[in-house]
Every structure is written in C-alpha cells, then in structure tokens.
Amino acid sequence: MNIYLIKNNIKLMCRSWFNILLFIIMPVVLVFCLSSAFDSLMKKYEETDITAGYRVEGDAVTEDMIEAMCEVAEDNDITLIEYPSGDPEKLIRDNELSGFIIFNDDTYTIYEDKDNKELGKALEYFVNAFYENATAAAMGVEVNSAKVTVEHPDFTPAIDSKDYYGIVEIIYFGWCAIVAGAGIFLNEKKYKIRKRFRVADVSPFQEYLGKFIPIAIVASLGTIIAAVLTVSLLGVHWGNIPLSVAIVVASVLAATAFELMIYNITDNLIATIIISFAIVWVMGFYGGSFETYMFSSHPMTLKNISPIYHINRALTEISCMGHSDYMSSAFGYSGLIIVVSSLISVIAGTIRKRGKV
Amino acid sequence: MKTLVKMSMKLLVRTKIIWLFLVLMPVLSTMILKTNVAYTSFQDDIESLVDIDDADTKVAYYSSNGEYVVKVYDASGSELSDYLVDRLANSGMFVLCRVDLSGKDIDDKFIDEHLDLDGHEDRMGASLYIPEDFDEKILDGNVAEALTMYVLSDDARNDALESELALQLSRLETTSIYAANEGDIVETLEKVDDMSPEKEVVSVSGSEERSLTAAQVNQKANLGYAFSFLTLGFVFAGFFIANGAIQEQKNGVITRINLTKTNMLCYFTSKFVAAFLICLVMTGVVGICSLTLDMNDLGMNLFVFLFLIFLMGLIFCTLSMFMGIIMNDVFGASVASFTLWCTSSLFSGLYFPLDTASKGIQVLSSLMPQKWFMDGAEMIFVGDNKAFSMVICITVAYIAIIVSLGSVGLKVRRSKEWGVS
Numbered sequence: 102m103n104i105y106l107i108k109n110n111i112k113l114m115c116r117s118w119f120n121i122l123l124f125i126i127m128p129v130v131l132v133f134c135l136s137s138a139f140d141s142l143m144k145k146y147e148e149t150d151i152t153a154g155y156r157v158e159g160d161a162v163t164e165d166m167i168e169a170m171c172e173v174a175e176d177n178d179i180t181l182i183e184y185p186s187g188d189p190e191k192l193i194r195d196n197e198l199s200g201f202i203i204f205n206d207d208t209y210t211i212y213e214d215k216d217n218k219e220l221g222k223a224l225e226y227f228v229n230a231f232y233e234n235a236t237a238a239a240m241g242v243e244v245n246s247a248k249v250t251v252e253h254p255d256f257t258p259a260i261d262s263k264d265y266y267g268i269v270e271i272i273y274f275g276w277c278a279i280v281a282g283a284g285i286f287l288n289e290k291k292y293k294i295r296k297r298f299r300v301a302d303v304s305p306f307q308e309y310l311g312k313f314i315p316i317a318i319v320a321s322l323g324t325i326i327a328a329v330l331t332v333s334l335l336g337v338h339w340g341n342i343p344l345s346v347a348i349v350v351a352s353v354l355a356a357t358a359f360e361l362m363i364y365n366i367t368d369n370l371i372a373t374i375i376i377s378f379a380i381v382w383v384m385g386f387y388g389g390s391f392e393t394y395m396f397s398s399h400p401m402t403l404k405n406i407s408p409i410y411h412i413n414r415a416l417t418e419i420s421c422m423g424h425s426d427y428m429s430s431a432f433g434y435s436g437l438i439i440v441v442s443s444l445i446s447v448i449a450g451t452i453r454k455r456g457k458v
Numbered sequence: 459m460k461t462l463v464k465m466s467m468k469l470l471v472r473t474k475i476i477w478l479f480l481v482l483m484p485v486l487s488t489m490i491l492k493t494n495v496a497y498t499s500f501q502d503d504i505e506s507l508v509d510i511d512d513a514d515t516k517v518a519y520y521s522s523n524g525e526y527v528v529k530v531y532d533a534s535g536s537e538l539s540d541y542l543v544d545r546l547a548n549s550g551m552f553v554l555c556r557v558d559l560s561g562k563d564i565d566d567k568f569i570d571e572h573l574d575l576d577g578h579e580d581r582m583g584a585s586l587y588i589p590e591d592f593d594e595k596i597l598d599g600n601v602a603e604a605l606t607m608y609v610l611s612d613d614a615r616n617d618a619l620e621s622e623l624a625l626q627l628s629r630l631e632t633t634s635i636y637a638a639n640e641g642d643i644v645e646t647l648e649k650v651d652d653m654s655p656e657k658e659v660v661s662v663s664g665s666e667e668r669s670l671t672a673a674q675v676n677q678k679a680n681l682g683y684a685f686s687f688l689t690l691g692f693v694f695a696g697f698f699i700a701n702g703a704i705q706e707q708k709n710g711v712i713t714r715i716n717l718t719k720t721n722m723l724c725y726f727t728s729k730f731v732a733a734f735l736i737c738l739v740m741t742g743v744v745g746i747c748s749l750t751l752d753m754n755d756l757g758m759n760l761f762v763f764l765f766l767i768f769l770m771g772l773i774f775c776t777l778s779m780f781m782g783i784i785m786n787d788v789f790g791a792s793v794a795s796f797t798l799w800c801t802s803s804l805f806s807g808l809y810f811p812l813d814t815a816s817k818g819i820q821v822l823s824s825l826m827p828q829k830w831f832m833d834g835a836e837m838i839f840v841g842d843n844k845a846f847s848m849v850i851c852i853t854v855a856y857i858a859i860i861v862s863l864g865s866v867g868l869k870v871r872r873s874k875e876w877g878v879s
Contacts, residue, residue, distance in 0.1 A: 119793070134804050137819050142522050148614040190662045208656040215661050219524035225550030225659060226618060230625075232654045233549075237629055240650055247601040247627035249620055256577030256610045395581050396518045418578075 106303075106311035110285050114319050117284035121323055124281050128274035128327045132267050132335065135391075139262040143393070146219055151199045153224050154184045154192055159206040167204075170231055179227055200224040257395075260421045265393060267337030268345075268416045271328045272409060273390040275353040276381045278320035279360035279373060285312060286370045305450035309361070309443065317357045321350050340420040348419075348431050352412045355435035356381075358442035365449040384409045408434040462720070462728035467735060469702045476698045480740050483691030487684035488747035491756060507547035508555045513572060517555040518581035525553045526583040526615045529576060531569065534592035535560025538630065541644045542588075545626050545651075550659070551618055552583070564590070576610055583613045586623075593640055601631045674839045677757040681835055682808035685828055688744065688767060689774055690799050695736045696775035697795040699729055700782025707786070726868065729783075730861075733775045741768040758838045765846075766831055769853040773827045774798075776857060780864030784871055802826045827856055 189201040189212040199220035201212040213221025339345045364373040388409030411431045418425035595604040637643040782791035806826035830852045837845035
C-alpha cells in the first residue's frame with residue numbers, strides 16, 4: 102500500500118516540475134553570484150613574482166646600494182626595473198607594474214597599485230626590511246640571532262569563496278525542501294484526496310511516511326543534482342564525497358521532516374512556506390549561509406542553536422581539511438530533528454483524523 | 459482608445475493589492491534612504507595598527523584586500539611591547555590588531571580558547587601572545603621565550619612575519635645589553651630608526667574608474683537597496699496590468715472589444731499607456747515620500763532622482779506586463795515577475811558590488827537595466843552630465859526591445875488563443 106502511495110506522490114510532484122526546476126536552479130544562480138561577489142575578500146594569498154619600477158632622485162642612494170638591493174630583490178622573486186622618467190601612476194598602468202619606488206634624499210615614496218594591494222604591500226615590506234637589516238647590521242646587531250617561539254595550533258585553512266558558497270547554498274536550498282513537495286499538497290487539496298484517506302485503511306504513520314519518503318527522495322535528488330551542477334560548472338571541492346553526500350542527505354531529510362511537521366500543524370501550504378522559509382532564513386543567517394560564519398560576529402550561542410551552522414561547518418571543514426569535529430553534531434542535530442518532527446507530525450495527524458477536521 | 463485606457467486604469471485602481479505595492483514600496487525605499495545606515499563594511503584604507511577593545515572581536519574583515527592580519531594579545535602593555543608592535547605595523551606587510559590585556563589575569567585556558575576561535579571561527583595569518591613578563595625576559599636576554607607566535611594559516615607570508623619578529627627581537631636583545639632600562643632601549647632604537655630614510659606610501663588605482671568617497675559608496679549602497687524595492691513595486695504593477703488583460707481575455711471582453719472594430723494594436727497600446735500612467739503615479743508617491751528626505755543624504759537633486767526612478771520603472775513595468783500577457787496565466791506570470799525581480803536585482807549588483815566578479819557575470823550584469831541606472835547615479839554623484847543622455851538611451855533601447863519582442867510573442871500567441879474565447 103505504502104509503495105503505491107509513495108509512487109503516486111512522486112508522480113504528483115513531478116507534475117509541478119517548474120517548482121523542482123526552481124529548486125535546482127536557484128542555488129546554482131546564488132552560488133555563482135555570491136562566490137564571485139566575495140571572491141576578493143576570501144582569496145588566498147599566492148606568492149607571485151613581483152615586477153616594480155624605481156627611480157633615484159637626488160643622491161641619497163648610492164649605485165652600490167641599488168645594485169645590492171636589486172640583487173636581494175631578485176632572490177625574493179622581485180624584479181626591479183629602472184625608469185628614469187615618467188609619471189609613476191602612468192608607468193604602473195602601462196607596464197602592469199605592482200608598484201613604483203622613488204628614492205629621494207631622506208625619503209622614499211612607494212606607489213602601490215590599488216587593485217593588487219597585497220603585492221604592493223609585499224614590495225613595501227621588502228624595501229623596509231632591506232633598510233632595517235642594513236641599519237641593524239651597521240648597529241652591530243647579529244641579525245636573526247634571536248629565535249622566535251612558533252607554535253602551530255589546529256586551524257581551518259583558508260577556504261575560497263567558490264568552495265564555501267558552493268557548499269553552503271546547496272545546504273540552504275536543501276532546507277527549502279518543502280518547495281519540491283508543493284505539488285503533493287496542491288493536488289491533495291484540489292482533488293480532496295485527504296477526504297478519501299479517511300475511508301482508506303491507512304494509519305496516520307503510514308500517511309506520514311507516504312509524504313515524507315517521496316519528498317525526501319525528490320528533494321535529496323534535486324539537491325544532489327544542484328551540487329553536481331555547481332561542481333561541474335564551477336569546480337567546487339567537497340573533500341570526502343561519500344561523507345559529504347551523507348551529511349547533505351541527512352540535512353535534507355531533517356528539513357523535510359521539519360517542514361512537513363509545520364504543514365501537518367498548520368494544514369495550509371502558504372502558511373507552511375512562509376513559516377518555514379522564515380525559520381530557515383534565520384537559521385541560515387546565524388549559520389553562515391549569507392555572511393561567512395568565520396566573518397560574522399554573531400554570538401556563538403546563537404550559532405550553536407542553528408542546525409545549519411553545524412552542517413555548514415562540518416561540510417566546509419571536510420572540504421578543506423578532510424575531517425571535522427562538527428560531523429557528529431551535524432548528524433546528531435539532523436537525526437534529532439527527524440525523530441522529533443516525525444513524532445509531532447504523526448500526533449498532529451492522529452488528532453486531526455480523530456477530530457475529522 | 460481613450461475609453462480603453464480609462465477602463466484599464468479603473469480596473470487597476472479597483473484592485474486593492476496594487477495599492478499595497480504602490481504605497482508600500484516607495485515608503486520602504488524611502489525608509490532605507492532615510493535611515494542611511496552603513497550597510498557595507500567598506501574599508502578603503504585599513505590602518506596597519508588597529509586597537510581592539512574586546513578579545514572576542516573578529517579580525518577577518520581587516521584582510522578584505524588580501525592583507526596579512528596578525529592578532530596580538532598584549533598582556534604586557536609596556537613600552538617595549540608597544541615599540542615592537544609599532545615596528546611590525548610599520549613594516550608595511552602586516553595589519554596588526556592589538557588587544558590590550560595588560561592588568562588582566564591571563565591563563566593558558568584563555569589563550570587556548572581564543573586560539574581555537576581564531577583558528578576555526580575567524581580568519582588571520584597568525585596571532586601573537588605577548589605575556590606579562592615580556593620586559594623581564596628581554597632584559598634577562600631570554601628572547602626566545604619572550605613571546606609566542608601562533609601560525610593560523612598556510613599563508614606564504616608566515617615566514618616574513620617570523621623573520622621580521624626575529625629581527626626586531628634581535629635588535630631588542632642587542633640593545634638591552636647596553637641599556638639600563640626599558641626606556642633607554644626604546645630611546646636608543648628610535649634614534650636608530652630616525653636615521654633610516656622616511657617612507658611615504660601612495661595608493662594609485664591601476665584601472666581608470668570613477669572614485670567615490672566613502673560617503674558616496676554608502677549612498678550608492680543605500681540607493682541600490684531602494685532601487686531593489688522600487689523594482690519590485692514596478693514589476694508587480696506591470697503584473698497587475700497583465701492580470702487585467704488575462705482576465706479580459708478569459709471573460710471574452712476582448713471578443714467584444716474586437717466587435718467594436720477596435721484593432722488589437724490599439725488595445726495593447728492602451729495597456730502600454732496604462733503602464734506609463736501607473737509609473738507616473740508610483741513616481742509621484744516616491745516624490746511625496748522623499749519630501750521627508752534630506753537631499754544632501756541622497757547625493758542628488760529630487761527631480762533627477764525621480765527622473766531616474768520613472769525611467770527604470772517604465773522599463774520594468776512594461777517588461778513584466780508583456781511577460782505576463784504572453785504567458786497568459788496568472789500564477790505563471792506572478793512567478794515570472796518575482797523571478798525577474800530576484801535575478802535582475804542580484805545580477806545588477808544592487809546588493810553587493812560585482813566589480814570583482816568573473817567576466818561571465820559582468821556580461822550578464824550589463825544586460826540588467828538597474829546596473830545602468832546605478833552607473834548613472836554614480837555619474838551624477840561625481841557630477842558627470844553624460845548620465846542623462848545615457849539613461850534615456852538605455853530606456854529607449856530597452857523599451858524598443860521589449861515592445862518588439864512582445865509584439866512578436868503576441869503574434870504567435872494570438873494565432874493560437876488571443877481573440878478567441
């Protein structure tokens with residue numbers, strides 16, 4: 102009996118294919134948008150060869166010193182080229198330099214390219230360090246005689262925006278699973294299927310499963326298709342794929358159970374969608390679905406309450422480290438939501454059946 | 459023709475929900491412009507030394523241009539530690555965020571907890587812990603234990619920080635042999651620093667772009683949100699006109715209009731005129747609402763502001779109207795209008811700048827009308843009068859495209875359904 106119900110409900114959902122399409126397309130669009138918007142903010146610093154121009158004005162720097170500086174620069178992958186004339190700003194633009202240095206009597210001026218700030222900073226650091234080392238040597242300081250205590254605590258390596266939002270938005274839209282099931286509810290109302298259930302030999306638990314299983318299947322598949330799309334279009338890294346898929350499916354199951362519970366209580370599709378989207382938005386807001394959780398300064402207690410936070414953190418850590426301490430809490434939270442919501446749903450269904458509301 | 463326009467307007471005015479959009483959206487957008495909250499975490503020139511009040515404050519945003527951020531837990535708070543942090547900040551490469559913890563009871567647990575947060579819940583290159591007895595350790599010559607550097611990233615610049623620290627500590631160590639106390643050390647070292655040539659840093663933009671001030675950037679962000687709400691209002695105004703047309707088709711009104719020898723071109727022109735009028739009404743509402751605004755906050759003159767809004771509204775109103783009429787289905791048309799609003803405001807960069815986005819997104823973004831209006835607003839901010847001709851050209855171009863595509867779509871539709879009830 103139940104198999105028949107499940108099959109039929111899947112058919113009903115596929116009839117409103119537009120909803121399912123939105124369910125798959127929306128996260129892909131959002132991943133595209135957010136990952137490129139936060140690209141520069143989350144970009145990892147890469148060591149690249151720096152090319153910079155310089156000019157000596159006045160007689161502050163001797164020929165020998167410049168030669169020495171160019172040599173040291175070469176060792177640090179910095180190429181210094183002399184441009185005796187021209188406007189530094191224009192020279193930077195025309196020759197794609199990372200910066201320009203003008204040595205004057207008691208000062209030196211560094212022009213840094215705003216678009217490649219980190220390279221300009223590296224150049225600034227180099228010149229500064231060159232002078233500091235020179236004066237230190239003149240002072241008689243034995244350079245690098247001191248050893249610094251360096252410790253390496255555990256940390257999450259920097260994850261780039263593409264991987265982060267590629268993972269997080271898939272989860273966020275997975276939590277909107279009820280959209281995929283809208284077809285069932287619309288048709289149930291339209292054809293008064295619920296009335297017919299009353300005379301059928303179906304327990305509330307079976308009726309619940311008859312909805313839960315098909316929605317969970319379609320929503321999980323939709324979410325995974327969306328994830329596969331982003332992986333193939335953008336090259337998002339998920340790290341340990343079987344483990345990540347398990348977490349994604351668990352979260353979609355939790356979302357389905359939770360939103361079905363709201364539907365069973367309110368018995369109104371529009372209200373269900375508004376309430377569940379509002380709750381999911383708040384959870385996503387604190388869980389890092391919009392502003393990266395590493396960047397947002399919400400209190401930790403609020404973050405810890407949001408299941409999406411645990412799932413997001415588990416998945417991002419798996420993506421960049423291969424393991425995560427939040428795995429168990431992600432699974433635990435999802436499992437707890439599934440069990441509690443299912444229980445409440447069945448109870449609500451029983452009450453409704455008895456009361457024949 | 460006149461009767462048709464009158465009829466459409468009457469129908470629209472009687473629809474209650476359109477008033478919600480006509481009034482609510484301008485009010486919402488005015489509120490956004492009025493509050494003038496700084497929505498963006500715009501940090502153009504980040505200082506290389508930032509003092510943070512609370513040890514729990516996150517420092518991730520200080521690396522928004524790829525800077526290497528170092529969070530410093532300074533429990534010593536002495537002259538020597540100040541000098542050290544200053545020198546590190548002066549080197550140019552690092553942004554130091556210092557938390558002053560002097561006088562507080564710091565134990566290992568405190569440090570471990572914060573390192574856990576720093577490593578997993580924040581983003582930085584490394585963190586430094588300067589313990590309370592920093593000065594004594596330096597004077598004793600026990601430099602290696604004076605402070606601890608915790609590496610919290612796989613950034614290539616970690617080595618630079620370590621060697622810079624080593625250099626500064628060696629300098630302190632060497633000087634401490636001759637000097638009597640902390641003050642002497644700092645004084646001697648500062649004298650040496652003065653002998654080095656002075657550094658001056660000039661930031662130049664490589665690409666030629668309009669440079670806005672921080673206030674203008676904020677105005678632009680606010681304007682973006684306001685535009686987004688207004689677009690929603692205009693899109694749904696167009697949807698309601700389409701809704702009227704769909705109902706008229708379903709109830710056979712079209713057939714009756716046809717019988718009066720009015721041709722379809724005239725009918726659709728009347729719908730277009732209705733869209734034009736609705737846009738005027740909505741712009742009027744915005745105008746009334748913006749009387750409460752201080753025009754200096756807005757960055758432009760009231761009429762210019764209303765002019766921009768009217769043209770943008772006209773594009774969206776006609777676009778969603780034609781979309782709705784062609785879809786010929788109320789539910790589908792509402793979803794389409796909503797999707798139009800969502801994607802166009804996202805891709806035109808109303809919510810966040812897309813300057814750094816990939817080429818594909820940039821191209822997609824230039825297809826969105828709002829992007830050009832934002833550009834126009836930006837040009838008006840900096841006093842470029844070419845903005846007016848640009849927005850007018852854009853509007854004419856969009857409307858021409860919408861009307862021609864719409865009429866082709868209608869021809870296809872009409873051969874199937876329209877006019878047959």
